[in-house]
Amino acid sequence: MKNKKIKRPILWKLVLVIGIPLFVIYSVILVVNYFQYKDSYLDQMKEYLKELTSHNAADLNSQFIQIAEQPKSIATMLGTLKKPDVKELYSLISKTVESNPSIYGITVAFEPYSFNKKIELFSPYIYKDNDKILQVDLAENYNYLHSDWYLIPELLNDFYWTEPYFDEGGGNIFMCTYSFPIRKDGKFMGIVTADISLEDLKSRMKNIKILAGYTFIISRYGTYIYHPNEKDIMRETIFSKAEMYDFPAMRKFGRDMISGKKGVESFDDPITNSKQWLVYSPISSTEWTFAAIVPEKEILEKVNEMVIHQLSIMIIGLCVIILVIIWAAYKITNPIRKLAGLAEQLATGDLTVQMTNIKGRDEIHELAMVFNKMVIDLKHYIHDMTEATKAREAVESELRIARNIQESLLPRVFPPFPDRKEFNLYAKIIPAKEVAGDFYDFFFLDDNQLALIIADVSGKGVSAGLFMAVTRTLIKTVCQKDVSPSEVLRKANYILCQDNDACMFTTLFLAIYNVKSGKVSYANAGHNYPVILSQNGEWRMLDSFNNTALGIIEDQKYKVGETTINIDDCFVLYTDGVTEATSPEKELYGEERFIKKLIKNLSLPVDGIINKINEDLAEFQQGTQFDDITLMILRRNI
Numbered sequence: 001m002k003n004k005k006i007k008r009p010i011l012w013k014l015v016l017v018i019g020i021p022l023f024v025i026y027s028v029i030l031v032v033n034y035f036q037y038k039d040s041y042l043d044q045m046k047e048y049l050k051e052l053t054s055h056n057a058a059d060l061n062s063q064f065i066q067i068a069e070q071p072k073s074i075a076t077m078l079g080t081l082k083k084p085d086v087k088e089l090y091s092l093i094s095k096t097v098e099s100n101p102s103i104y105g106i107t108v109a110f111e112p113y114s115f116n117k118k119i120e121l122f123s124p125y126i127y128k129d130n131d132k133i134l135q136v137d138l139a140e141n142y143n144y145l146h147s148d149w150y151l152i153p154e155l156l157n158d159f160y161w162t163e164p165y166f167d168e169g170g171g172n173i174f175m176c177t178y179s180f181p182i183r184k185d186g187k188f189m190g191i192v193t194a195d196i197s198l199e200d201l202k203s204r205m206k207n208i209k210i211l212a213g214y215t216f217i218i219s220r221y222g223t224y225i226y227h228p229n230e231k232d233i234m235r236e237t238i239f240s241k242a243e244m245y246d247f248p249a250m251r252k253f254g255r256d257m258i259s260g261k262k263g264v265e266s267f268d269d270p271i272t273n274s275k276q277w278l279v280y281s282p283i284s285s286t287e288w289t290f291a292a293i294v295p296e297k298e299i300l301e302k303v304n305e306m307v308i309h310q311l312s313i314m315i316i317g318l319c320v321i322i323l324v325i326i327w328a329a330y331k332i333t334n335p336i337r338k339l340a341g342l343a344e345q346l347a348t349g350d351l352t353v354q355m356t357n358i359k360g361r362d363e364i365h366e367l368a369m370v371f372n373k374m375v376i377d378l379k380h381y382i383h384d385m386t387e388a389t390k391a392r393e394a395v396e397s398e399l400r401i402a403r404n405i406q407e408s409l410l411p412r413v414f415p416p417f418p419d420r421k422e423f424n425l426y427a428k429i430i431p432a433k434e435v436a437g438d439f440y441d442f443f444f445l446d447d448n449q450l451a452l453i454i455a456d457v458s459g460k461g462v463s464a465g466l467f468m469a470v471t472r473t474l475i476k477t478v479c480q481k482d483v484s485p486s487e488v489l490r491k492a493n494y495i496l497c498q499d500n501d502a503c504m505f506t507t508l509f510l511a512i513y514n515v516k517s518g519k520v521s522y523a524n525a526g527h528n529y530p531v532i533l534s535q536n537g538e539w540r541m542l543d544s545f546n547n548t549a550l551g552i553i554e555d556q557k558y559k560v561g562e563t564t565i566n567i568d569d570c571f572v573l574y575t576d577g578v579t580e581a582t583s584p585e586k587e588l589y590g591e592e593r594f595i596k597k598l599i600k601n602l603s604l605p606v607d608g609i610i611n612k613i614n615e616d617l618a619e620f621q622q623g624t625q626f627d628d629i630t631l632m633i634l635r636r637n638i
Contacts, residue, residue: 437464
């Protein structure tokens with residue numbers, strides 16, 4: 001009974017002193033968080049809808065730009081090249097229409113007697129009818145000189161997107177037309193157009209979803225080009241709708257939309273008598289506007305769902321904390337304080353402490369047993385750590401030997417060919433661990449052909465070092481005179497793929513450099529793009545051909561590239577340990593910074609350039625090197 005009287009006050013004290021204030025604080029947080037989260041989520045939804053609408057508008061804009069490029073190309077060709085005959089013109093337009101699924105039809109409408117001095121009007125028109133490609137001369141159906149699609153671009157001397165119209169006599173469908181003027185030697189010759197079917201536009205728009213709302217497109221004058229209510233298309237404008245429902249706010253929205261603005265507006269819809277959101281973004285190439293109407297109730301439903309979810313988590317957390325308080329009240333006893341005192345003795349280094357006179361078979365008893373066992377295990381652990389330290393020192397010694405062996409495999413004497421005045425060459429590797437996975441090599445195949453190799457094995461450490469040694473030996477074996485770089489990589493890759501159970505692979509760049517002519521033949525197995533820099537600061541990268549690294553695909557074939565290194569140019573080879581070096585702030589060193597540093601130090605000798613790069617990398621990483629760093633630079637002298 002006495003023990004119970006002791007435990008109860010601890011329990012109630014913890015519950016009252018900690019639990020009640022915590023409950024009050026949680027309640028206040030819940031209320032404040034609800035309103036803050038609601039406002040924050042609504043702001044996030046506005047930004048999300050803006051981005052989503054802008055993305056869809058940009059996608060439509062991209063499609064319209066692609067459509068507009070075809071008339072521009074045809075107009076440019078007709079204005080600069082020799083005038084084609086009728087058959088050639090029809091063939092050109094037909095091929096363009098067939099190859100562009102977004103285009104319904106294309107016409108070239110010439111000025112009177114411009115195409116043929118015997119024919120006043122000529123306007124060949126190619127259009128689609130289901131799966132057929134049909135052709136017609138619009139001049140046979142009507143006088144196109146007074147049509148908007150012809151007259152306005154002539155007057156503006158610029159392109160023009162028409163309002164929607166029914167093209168009677170030229171396709172007989174509802175469409176919009178892009179027109180581009182033809183000019184030859186400054187003289188207006190006619191118009192090239194591209195038509196888009198409103199039915200095709202409607203099909204594309206039906207696939208665009210903005211939450212549970214609906215989308216529409218208005219022209220530069222506010223006319224509905226697309227609307228879910230097909231009765232509004234071409235018959236209504238956003239301003240006529242505003243007048244119909246006596247809705248001034250809609251007139252303001254319409255003015256903002258046709259002026260090219262983007263935004264999100266909430267309003268009370270007089271049609272549905274509900275709160276709605278209007279989000280809109282311009283389609284710049286056509287001066288149209290893409291917009292969507294989203295019911296606010298759907299957005300608020302998501303807000304409430306998220307808030308309720310958060311409230312549930314916080315309430316559960318509060319309950320858990322209260323339960324932990326109650327649980328802790330039963331566990332805080334005098335034996336715990338005694339155990340804490342023994343732990344303090346243990347912390348001073350006394351490994352003879354033991355907890356005795358343990359009563360009961362509860363959790364405190366188990367904790368005491370664990371403590372006693374921990375003291376014994378600690379003695380064993382200290383002994384084992386002493387032995388492990390000796391073993392680790394032995395392993396580190398062997399790793400140092402392995403590194404010395406690895407370094408001995410790579411060329412270390414510079415300049416490597418002191419009697420060759422045609423070039424200067426220097427290379428350096430900085431391993432991330434004791435044993436590196438990067439390697440480089442260079443050797444003459446004959447008096448004029450110099451092989452340059454740089455590679456990066458997957459992974460780091462001993463396994464990468466072993467694979468590196470095998471790869472280097474293999475490459476040096478198969479790289480012979482009159483064997484192309486691509487064939488060298490193909491043979492080496494085939495051998496490396498055999499019995500590669502560890503799935504190791506290596507990226508590798510191989511170049512055969514002619515020291516007399518400066519010509520380079522190269523192949524790239526998934527390695528970083530080498531850089532060629534001129535003394536005037538100009539630079540270029542060699543193509544990788546997107547070939548796969550060695551050791552992955554057994555029958556991989558590799559492409560050969562060719563280039564020329566001019567006198568005083570620097571040929572820079574490197575591994576991804578340079579460009580992917582990371583600062584403590586997780587910023588990448590990057591190609592741009594790397595190339596700027598190379599250009600800045602281009603006047604130095606090749607070893608000075610590499611040393612400057614390595615100094616900059618060390619300062620950039622501040623002791624956080626995670627990958628091997630390898631650089632090789634060849635400068636052509638004569």
